[in-house]
Amino acid sequence: xxxxxxxxxxxxxxxxxxxxxxxxxxxxxxxxxxxxxxxxxxxxxxxxxxxxxxxxxxxxxxxxxxxxxxxxxxxxxxxxxxxxxxxxxxxxxxxxxxxxxxxxxxxxxxxxxxxxxxxxxxxxxxxxxxxxxxxxxxxxxxxxxxxxxxxxxxxxxxxxxxxxxxxxxxxxxxxxxxxxxxxxxxxxxxxxxxxxxxxxxxxxxxxxxxxxxxxxxxxxxxxxxxxxxxxxxxxxxxxxxxxxxxxxxxxxxxxxxxxxxxxxxxxxxxxxxxxxxxxxxxxxxxxxxxxxxxxxxxxxxxxxxxxxxxxxxxxxxxxxxxxxxxxxxxxxxxxx
Amino acid sequence: xxxxxxxxxxxxxxxxxxxxxxxxxxxxxxxxxxxxxxxxxxxxxxxxxxxxxxxxxxxxxxxxxxxxxxxxxxxxxxxxxxxxxxxxxxxxxxxxxxxxxxxxxxxxxxxxxxxxxxxxxxxxxxxxxxxxxxxxxxxxxxxxxxxxxxxxxxxxxxxxxxxxxxxxxxxxxxxxxxxxxxxxxxxxxxxxxxxxxxxxxxxxxxxxxxxxxxxxxxxxxxxxxxxxxxxxxxxxxxxxxxxxxxxxxxxxxxxxxxxxxxxxxxxxxxxxxxxxxxxxxxxxxxxxxxxxxxxxxxxxxxxxxxxxxxxxxxxxxxxxxxxxxxxxxxxxxxxx
DNA sequence: CTGAAAGCGCTTACAG
DNA sequence: CTGAAAGCGCTTACAG
Numbered sequence: 001x002x003x004x005x006x007x008x009x010x011x012x013x014x015x016x017x018x019x020x021x022x023x024x025x026x027x028x029x030x031x032x033x034x035x036x037x038x039x040x041x042x043x044x045x046x047x048x049x050x051x052x053x054x055x056x057x058x059x060x061x062x063x064x065x066x067x068x069x070x071x072x073x074x075x076x077x078x079x080x081x082x083x084x085x086x087x088x089x090x091x092x093x094x095x096x097x098x099x100x101x102x103x104x105x106x107x108x109x110x111x112x113x114x115x116x117x118x119x120x121x122x123x124x125x126x127x128x129x130x131x132x133x134x135x136x137x138x139x140x141x142x143x144x145x146x147x148x149x150x151x152x153x154x155x156x157x158x159x160x161x162x163x164x165x166x167x168x169x170x171x172x173x174x175x176x177x178x179x180x181x182x183x184x185x186x187x188x189x190x191x192x193x194x195x196x197x198x199x200x201x202x203x204x205x206x207x208x209x210x211x212x213x214x215x216x217x218x219x220x221x222x223x224x225x226x227x228x229x230x231x232x233x234x235x236x237x238x239x240x241x242x243x244x245x246x247x248x249x250x251x252x253x254x255x256x257x258x259x260x261x262x263x264x265x266x267x268x269x270x271x272x273x274x275x276x277x278x279x280x281x282x283x284x285x286x287x288x289x290x291x292x293x294x295x296x297x298x299x300x301x302x303x304x305x306x307x308x309x310x311x312x313x314x315x316x317x318x319x320x321x322x323x324x325x326x327x328x329x330x331x332x333x334x335x336x
Numbered sequence: 337x338x339x340x341x342x343x344x345x346x347x348x349x350x351x352x353x354x355x356x357x358x359x360x361x362x363x364x365x366x367x368x369x370x371x372x373x374x375x376x377x378x379x380x381x382x383x384x385x386x387x388x389x390x391x392x393x394x395x396x397x398x399x400x401x402x403x404x405x406x407x408x409x410x411x412x413x414x415x416x417x418x419x420x421x422x423x424x425x426x427x428x429x430x431x432x433x434x435x436x437x438x439x440x441x442x443x444x445x446x447x448x449x450x451x452x453x454x455x456x457x458x459x460x461x462x463x464x465x466x467x468x469x470x471x472x473x474x475x476x477x478x479x480x481x482x483x484x485x486x487x488x489x490x491x492x493x494x495x496x497x498x499x500x501x502x503x504x505x506x507x508x509x510x511x512x513x514x515x516x517x518x519x520x521x522x523x524x525x526x527x528x529x530x531x532x533x534x535x536x537x538x539x540x541x542x543x544x545x546x547x548x549x550x551x552x553x554x555x556x557x558x559x560x561x562x563x564x565x566x567x568x569x570x571x572x573x574x575x576x577x578x579x580x581x582x583x584x585x586x587x588x589x590x591x592x593x594x595x596x597x598x599x600x601x602x603x604x605x606x607x608x609x610x611x612x613x614x615x616x617x618x619x620x621x622x623x624x625x626x627x628x629x630x631x632x633x634x635x636x637x638x639x640x641x642x643x644x645x646x647x648x649x650x651x652x653x654x655x656x657x658x659x660x661x662x663x664x665x666x667x668x669x670x671x672x
Numbered sequence: 673c674t675g676a677a678a679g680c681g682c683t684t685a686c687a688g
Numbered sequence: 689c690t691g692a693a694a695g696c697g698c699t700t701a702c703a704g
Binding site: 014015016017020027028029032051053054055056057311 | 689690691693695696697698700
């Protein structure tokens, strides 16, 4: 593989000059510049990014940690990151913890060794040891859909408010007995604020909270939601609506209802959370709290690049969400 | 950030000795080894991967090109890659072409500059210019679910055979009028062999081919399949089964049928292709040709690492697929 | 077993 | 505007 010295020799200049051409220094005389460019062409020379990184102290690389790349919401956000990274000329090193939080430390170590210029951490906790390491190495971090007691730049949706709005939407449509299929109560980042928004909306409408109407799953997945639907409906056959903490869970509720001959929305209204492509594919199309997942991924990268370049970033960015009205919620008010 | 010299100074040895400890050379006297280890601890030293890569000519990094990370099948395969990469101690640089094949060249260039040790290319064409570059730089490549006229190591499912089996399965169940919702005919990698398997299965059973029973979409997505279902059913109301070229397309057919009151499988049988998590979630659960997507991703990484280490690899690995029988195909034979 | 020294491929003051 | 030289942080023959 040709090096900068080969190019220099062929163009009959010094390696310094070649380097200048490579880095678009404008103080190279046109004649030499052309010779260098031509030599680069002829040799098929490609600068060694490792050597560049070593000397510049920059790798043009961003480390990304996600819990599970194949999970629907993460996959959409990661796509946004990949797009923005491409547009801005950065690379992404992708790491999936696959539910094993212990891997976070080892990935962080690896990021340090690889000298990534910044890190995006999606829905993964930043513990004290992690935070210390990041500070010590002074690597900028952007959190996505996560939370931390440390002052890190964070991009998220206000889950409590969004949940409030979702449940309030159901209430406005005349639903008084509203079930919740939630994620695990231990998930303080996502499950707890959603439950809290649910409770506030009820309280706001003067509806008493009923623990029998809240099912907490082990995760946010399909199978769990089927169990949750069964759990809720068998205990409270008269509920008219369910708020699902994820679109995939809403899908599980659909499947359960279909099996039992329960019609959506005629017999049961469902509202989801996430705003996946999937939500549009359901029959009937799912009304859901839509987070701009793609855009969150894009924003994460662009904010991180700003941080890397020394620009300040506001600590928390609340992204806009919206309740995407489709056909899974019955308007009881209109029926009266 | 401390360097190897700081460690050496603190441990009162040479940098060479520190390096030996780092690389587990067993010819370091225990006393010094311990001092070095302790100095590393105290300083929080982390070797600079860029410097190591520069000198070793290795970056411990694999470049991955996929058409769209957020697409269901790719996301599952990428998860497999990430898992195996983690287990084997490699990093993945992830690049999504997002349908723009022109990006392949620029990603390849970037991979060369980053000195990746190998490349995985998923369902993306390797053109002459790409192949030349790869040979010239002698970077090992593994193709996944792709095809190439060049002798590259390739991991795939025999799509023609799998399609043959899928259609044959329908025929065995008594279906004689079988529709096909295919991807674009220009997709010689995936669509053409599937169509060819479909035709062979019909021919084998003595059923005449009918062009009115084949719909070619623009892609493999949900919306397209709805159009396809409409197209097929309006032309041939008496067809009893449809073979969908992707699970997502099968989902589209489900949605269309649901809207029209066509029951699956009572009125129409559907068989899919891919074997996504999604297939299990449908109602009724989708019978589908299941490719081991996760495992294909894992295999891609492990084979690539072998190539990088100079071990030979057989050029084409046909992965096992299976027809996962669920509940979307009616057995007409049993009904007679 | 271990250290001094050269070198991986690049960039950047420095002097001219 | 440009070249010689030093240096980024590491590894590895080489000699001892």
